[in-house]
Amino acid sequence: MRGWETGVPRQNEPLERCCALTREVRPVSQLIRFVAGPDGRVVADLRRRLPGRGVWVTATRDCVAEAQKRKVFARGFKDAAVRVEGDLAAEVDALLERAALNAVSLARKAGEVVSGFAKVEAALRGGDPVIGLIQASDGGDDGTGKLAAIARARFADAGGCRIVRTFESTQLDLALGRSNVIHAALLAGRAAKNALDRIADLERFRAGFNEASHGGVSDAVIQD
Known part of the structure; x- marks a missing residue:
């Protein structure tokens, strides 16, 4: 499911879209855009760059799973031949997790991460511009x-301070290029800020929005 990683940026993209499942209008940052590939398979377009008709679903695991269950995508693409293979919510989760870990790795390459208990403690006590604490x-x-x-x-x-406990130590090892990473601190910078944003996307997808109500579920579908 790598199609979401390529493509041409969409021009004049609206700031809001309607969730095809709940019918709620949300900022595009709170939605996931899905497209049908050339083979008819539904894929997540996380960067909102792929051409063609898109179906938008609230960016939570429960909503994506429910959209698959209720056959929202076939109606949205107006094509009964489109198909969703396997567990779509699990596939999106894996993509978001990979994007978050890749962003942490890029922050490390940009010099915006320190790791190891002693270095993280020194950064916190010494007044370094820490914007997040990552702990395995x-x-x-x-x-x-x-x-x-x-x-x-x-x-x-x-x-x-933003404290992240989303990843296991083996995942942090790979992201930060060293062994036995338990503690890391993100330092102020563009790459570190992006890492926190991608982590927030993943955590929100798994936990959902902290709202009293998401509104009723409708069979109606809104797409591009």
Whole structure:
């Protein structure tokens, strides 16, 4: 499912679209655009660059799964021949996870990441421009708790520090090009900010929006 990674940027893209499942109008940043490939297979166009008709679905795992279940894509593309293979929500999750880890790797190459307990602690205590703390989900409680406490204390007056525990240490190893990564700090910069944005996309997809109501589900479909 690599088609979403290529293509020509879409010109004059509207800032909002209607979710084909819920019929709610949302910013495009809160939606995922799907297109039908030449073979009729539905693929996620995460960068919103691929040509052709698009069907937009709220960017949560539950909504994508429900859209597949309710055959939203066949109606949206007005083509009964389009097909969704396998677990579409799981495939989108994997794409978002890969995009987030790739962004962390690019931040490291840009010099906007420090890793290792001692370096991260020094960055937090020394006043470095830390914008996020990444800690492996399988890391020990002692080290992660200590660094989290330092980060919270330092940024208490600024609304807190973004703490990420989304990835396992083996995933961080690959992203940061070293072994046994448990702790990393993102330093202010364009690449680090992009990494936090991509991580937020992944976390939102998995957890959903913190809203009292998403509105009713409709069989109607809105597309490009």
